[in-house]
Amino acid sequence: MYEAYLQNSNRLPYGHVGGLLSEMKGSHKWLTRNIINKAFMKFRKDLKNVSKKEDEKESPIPEEMNLEKSTISSALTMSTVSFESDFRLGRPVGSTDEKKCRDRKKIIDAKNEIVKKIAAAKNTLKEGKRMKRGKLKQIIKSVSVKRGVSNKILPGAIRRRVEQNSLVNYHVGGGQVSQMQKIEPTIVEIILQMARIRQCLTPSTGLQLVNSLIKDTTTQKDLLEWKKRGNSNNMEGYLRRGYWRRFMARNKEKIVSKRGQKYELNRQNWTTYANFVHMYDHCINEMVEAVVAAKLHEPVWMDRYCKICDERNAYGCKVDHKLIRPDMCICGDEVGGSISMKGDGHVGGQLMLVGKGQVPMKKISTNDKKFTLIGLTAFTGEPVMCVLILEGKRPNPSVEAGIDIRITPNSSCSDADFIMKNCGNGKYLPGGPELFFEGRRFQLLSACTNQQV
């Protein structure tokens, strides 16, 4: 199972568990899908723990930047590192639509082939002669098997098409093919790229773009000829809203029209490729100066856990600098919050039972005490320090120590050693988060400010 999981880009292939189940059901009647899934999750969890332990064993400071040595160690551990933290079953996103599209194309191709074969067979017959009995069904069966079509193809449908001399169809249910279909992939690409560079086209500008693309081209000539054949009233050679509707329907898997989200101009100006290249270059240079990173003799591909690997399994671009002291690199960001529940979102979107036509009401507390928390994290992934800034004019020990009402105090409030006995993580007066960094224990650093936090 694990091999199949790795081969299918860290997802179990669709139907794999079902296959295993049907294979083993005869000998192990007690086996269920859930048992297999749980066992596999446990296996992956164990594997993750093993790799974590290996990581911890490794010294943060390599004795020397020997590339060969690290290559060997990475080769030894390659089999255990390439997995992601999320375990997801099922088909990848979008694969159902793709499969439907493929199946539809298969049916169209199969029908076209059958019709062509029957038409050719009929042409070879002498006048007044009929085709051999069962020949049509035989061709349908052979083509269906060859093209892997499981849907039933009716002989009547094929006969009608041969009678009408409709040898090639572009849709399952017949109908015409758009003259624009050959340039539609280009239009889709332009729309997608314009969205990526944050210059989204609107439906009307999209239509203008299509019209400008075909202006004075052979496509426009073909379009006009086709319109002449169909006695259309619109002979201007321009496409209108009807075309756009059908274009969107044809490409619904790739493009959708939706309301825009506001995007700050500053962000637009700053979030550019060049700025990010400069940021990386500058930061890496500074890291080298701080002796926390070193240049490698030769750039190498690395996976996301800093193990050297081949390009196929690489994560990101080629690495030409290696962090030798990730524990000395820290980053931090503040997150604001409050004890008021007014602005809280629906985490998990939990549903509530209520009578029909009624609105479920949820109680919230509106007491307010704002805070800002700064979490400092080392580049090893370890939390270094937690800084808490509380709203208030002067420090308040009862707030800083906190009271966990779910825990029963160890002794009576009147006891002299009440605080000593009940102070600490997991006790009645828990205090802030405790941290362990580099084998040392740290308590929360708190401060208060009368400014807005």
Add this chain to the structure above:
Amino acid sequence: MDALDLFPRTDGVKPFLLLDGHGSRLHLPFLKYINEPKDHWIGCIGVPYGTALWQIGDSKEQNRSFNMAITKAKDDLLSYKESIGLTNGVVPTDLMPIINIAWKKSFTRKFKNKNAISDRGWNPLNHHLLLNKDLHATMTTKESSLEYCIDHNIFLPNKTNDNEEDTTLTSTTTVADFIHRPQKEASLSA
């Protein structure tokens, strides 16, 4: 942190600090402190207005998980208080137990933090954000020509180059450029 001797400056190693462009990072007390010869820090400021991409704290593994966990912790505490007949809601003394719960479910998860760090190209130093499609689309023509240059210090994996090969638009590209592109290419090949 220096008072606790968290980052000993042995063998010339200095702690490296990655910060966002918030005004407080440029205030004099902070600048004075990090430039003290005794406890010298190397500080770098990331791209302003781009923190959603590069800052580890802004990741779903940290800040967003913290916000979700704190909301859940407040809900649970209020339910508990109701169950024992307390009607005072969430009060300031409940803050620390709530923060403790949320902290454990967000910032302390080392494995998730590692993922957030590697996703942003900080460890390993793999410039991972340069593969971001939105960012990649803002490349200028000069940059896109440099991308395949051997002397350039950024090596993108081939698997992404294959997909982007024919469709690279840049911030300086207009629709007209794209329309005339096949003609230009044809004339070049001729």
